[in-house]
Amino acid sequence: MAATKKTATKTTVKKETATAKKTSTDKKTTTKTTAKAPVKKAATATKTTAKAPAKGKAKTATKTTAKAPAKKAATATKTAAKAPAKSIAKVATATKKAPAKSAAKSATKTATKASAKSTTKTAAKSTAKKAPAKAAAKTEVKKRVPKAKKPTITFDKELFKRSVLYNVRTLYRKNMEEATPQQVFQAVSYAIKDQIVDYWMKTQEAYEREDPKTVYYLSMEFLMGRALGNNMINLMAYKDAKEALEELGVDINVIEDQEPDAALGNGGLGRLAACFLDSLATLGYSAYGCGIRYRYGMFKQEIRDGFQVEVPDNWLDNGNPFELRRPEYTKEVRFGGYVSVRTDEKGRNHYYQEGYQAVKAVPYDHPIVGYGNGIVNTLRIWDAEPVDCFRLDSFDKGDYQKAVEQENLARNIVEVLYPNDNHYAGKELRLKQQYFFISASVQEAVAKYMRNHKDIKKFYEKVTFQLNDTHPTVAIAELMRILMDEYYLTWDEAWKVTTRTCAYTNHTIMAEALEKWPIELFSRLLPRIYQIVEEINRRFIVEIEAKYPGNKDKIAKMAIVYDGQVKMAHLAIVAGYSVNGVARLHTEILKNQELKDFYEMFPNKFNNKTNGITQRRFLLHANPLLADWVTEHVGDEWITDLPKIKGLKVYATDKKAQAEFMNIKYKNKVRLAKYIKEHNGIDVDPRSIFDVQVKRLHEYKRQLLNILHIMYLYNEIKEHPEMEFFPRTFIFGAKAAAGYRNAKLTIKLINSVADVINNDKSIDGKIKVVFIENYRVSNAEIIFAAADVSEQISTASKEASGTGNMKFMLNGAVTIGTMDGANVEIVEEVGEDNAFIFGLSSDEVIRFENYGGYDPMEIFNNDPDVRKVLMQLINGTYSEDTELFRPLYNSLLNTLSTSKADTYFILKDFKSYAAAQKRVEEAYMDKKRWAYMAMMNVACSGKFTSDRTIKQYVDEIWHLDHVTL
C-alpha cells in the first residue's frame, strides 16, 4: 500500500495513506506479504503479523504439503505455520543455501530487526558465503534506513503452489517431475495470472465507480519483453514465488527463461511504451495500451559466418498464458471501396463507404500490473480475422473472389512487425496495419465512453489519445469520421472534440523516418479518411494564409497534403493539442529547426517530456544483487520513488560500500561472462573493463565509430606491445533492419574484427570483442547489470533521447558519450566528472550540415592512425574479400560523391573519442575513483524513472485522475 502513496503527487499523499491503511486491514495479509517488503520496518512487520489469519494459513499449508515433494514439505509447513515476520529467517535457515550462521549473526548485528531481515534475505538469495556478514557490518556505519512500506496487495504462496501443481496436472496430465520446463512455465504463469485476475477485475470496478479520465496510448509497438518475472515483481511476490518454486524443486530462473520475449517493437519507441504502461499502472492511472498482436514480432537474429540472418519470431508457438481473447469487443475495420454521399431532408450530407473490404479486429488483453498497489491496467492488442461471409457488403454477397480476398487481408494484416527502426518504408500493408488497429481502438474508446456517458461532445473530458510517433496519426481522421458519420456531429463540433483529445509525441528528427503517404495509396485504401484529411488540410491552409498572407513558401512547408503526399507529422501537429519531444535538446531542435514553422504558429502546443525507464524491470528484476544492496542502504522506497536513490551518494566515498558495490558489479559480470560463454563460446574475463554498446544498429548511433576505434587500439597494442593497457571486453548487441545494407555490413565487420582479435595470442587477451546474438529485452537485463562503460556515441542532434543510456546509469555503468539526446541531462545530473564526454556539439553538427565545411578526406590524409584503420577495411586485414567492407569505407570518404561522405561525422569525432576512451582507462585503473563514479551514476539516476515522465504527461498534458483501490 505504501507503494501507492510513494508515487502519488504530494497533494494526495495524506488521503491515500488513509485509504491505504484501510485497505490493508481489510485484506488478509499473509506470510508472503511480509516476505515481500524488503523491509526495515519492525513495527510494520509486527502489525502485519498480528493480522495474519493464522487459521486459514495453517489449513492452506497442510493441504499444500500433501502435494509437495516430501522433503520440501517440512519447509513449507514451517514457513506457513510461523508468524509472517519470522518466516523469512525460517526459510533461510531451512533451505540449505542460506548459511544459518551468517543469518543469525547479521540479525544480531543490525540495528533494527527489520534490516536484519533484509540482510538475511540477501544472503539466502544468492551471494551466500561472504555477503551477509559484511553487509551486516556495514549496516552499523551510519545507516538509518527509512521504513519500508507494507504492500497493498497480498500474494498467497500456498495457493500459488497448489495452483502450479494443479495446472501441470490439468494442462499436461503430468506431475512436477515429469513436466518439461516449458510446461512448468505455462503452469506457473497461469497460477500467477489467476492471482492477477482478481486485481484486474477490482481495478475495472474501481474505474467504473470513479470514472477517471483515461489515456489511450496508441502505439504500433510495445516491446514488452517477458511478462512472468515482471508480473511477480509487481505483485511483490517474486521472492515468495521463488521460494515456492524452490520448494517444488524448480529453479525460477530456468522457468523465466522458457518465456519468449513479447518483441512487438523495434527498439526505443516500443520499449518506452512498455515502460510507460508499467508506470501508469504503478501510479494508479486509468490507461490502455492499444496496439497490434503481430503473429511474428521482431525477428530473431542469428549470426552465421559473422552475418546477421533473420529468423521468424514465432512467439505464440506455445500459446501465451497471460493473454485473454475478448471476442465480445470485436470491431469491423473497412478498407478501400468508395464513398457515396446522400443528402437528408435537412440538407445535411451523409457519407457512406461502399464496396469495401472488411476485416474483423479481435482484441487480446494483457494485464499490466502496477507495483504493489493492486491496479491492473490493460494492454489491448488487436488480431485480425476474416469477417463472416454474411456480413459482406450486400453488393458483394456471394462474391467468392471477394471472400477469399478478405480472408487473405485478415491473414496478412497482422502477420509481421516491420523491422525498421527510425526508418519509414512506405509499404501499403503498413498503412493497413496502422488504420486497422487505430480504427478498432478508436471505435472501442468511443463505444466504451458511450456506455457510461451521454454526451459525445464531452468525450475529451474523459478520454485522451497519445499518438506514439506519427504511426497512429490516422486516429485523428478516424475520430472525426466516427463523430460526424456515426454521431452526426458537425465538422466544427467534431473538430473541437478531436483537437482536445489527440496529442502527439515526436521521437526522431531523422528525415528518413518521417511518414509521408502517397495520395494515390492513401485515398485508395482509406477513401473516407482521405476526404477528411483533405478537408483538415484545406482549412489549415486558410489559416496559414490568414497568418502569412501571400507566403506560398509557408504553405509548401507546412501543408498536410502537398506534392502528392499526405504528411502525417503535419496532421498530428495541426490536430494535436500537444506536441512533445522526448529530451530537452531534442525538443529544442524541434522548436528551432525541424518544426520551426509549426512552433511559430502554435508555440503553446510544444513541450518536452524527457524519457524515462522503469526501475522495476531494469533494476529490481534485472539486477537483484544491486537492488537488495540499494534497499539495504536507502530503504526500498526507490522502487516507486527513484529519486530516493540519491541517498546512496553518502556511500560513494565509503570504502566498504565501494567494495561491496564493485563486488556486486563483478558478480554481474561473471553472470554475463557465463551467458557469453554459453551463447557465443567466447571466454571473457570479468576482471576486464566491460565496455558495452547495445541498441539498434543505425549509422547515426555510430557502432562503426566504436569498432574503428577498437581496430585502432589493436594496432596500438601490436605496435607497442609494452604499453600499459588495461584489459577491455567490448560488447555489442544490435539488430539491423533486414534491408539496411550498411548496418548489416557493420555487424559483419564487428564479427570479423572479433575473429581476428580474439584469436590473436600475441596480445595476451588484452582486448576481446563480443557480438551478442539476438539482443532483446530479456538479455538486455543481464547486460546492463554487468556493464562498466555505457557507449552513447550517436552523432550529436540525431538521437532524440535514448533510454538505454538511462538503464546503464541505473546499473552503475559510466557513460562515454556525445552531448546528444538525454545524455545531456544525464551529465547534468551526475556531473561532468562522472562521465566521459566527447565530440561535436549538436550546434556544430547542424552548422556543418547547413553550411558545409567538413571534409573527411582531410582527416584521412592527415591522420595516419585513422588512415591506417580505414585502409584495413579494404586491404584484407579483416576479410579475404577486400571488397567486402568497401561500402563502409566509401561511406566515410568521398570516393563516390562529395556530399554524402561521412554523414555522421565519424572521422571528425574519432580523435576526441579515442581521447575519451583513454580517460576511461585511466579512471578505471584508479579503483576508488571508478567505484565513486559508478556509484554516483546510480545515485543520480532518480530523474530518469518513467514514473517521473508519466507524472509530467499526466500533469501537463493528459490531466488524468488518480485512482486507488
Ligand code: NBG
Ligand atoms: C526513438 C529514438 C530514441 C528514443 C526513443 C523513445 C524512434 C522513431 N525513435 O532516441 O531514436 O529514446 O525513440 O523516445 O524509434
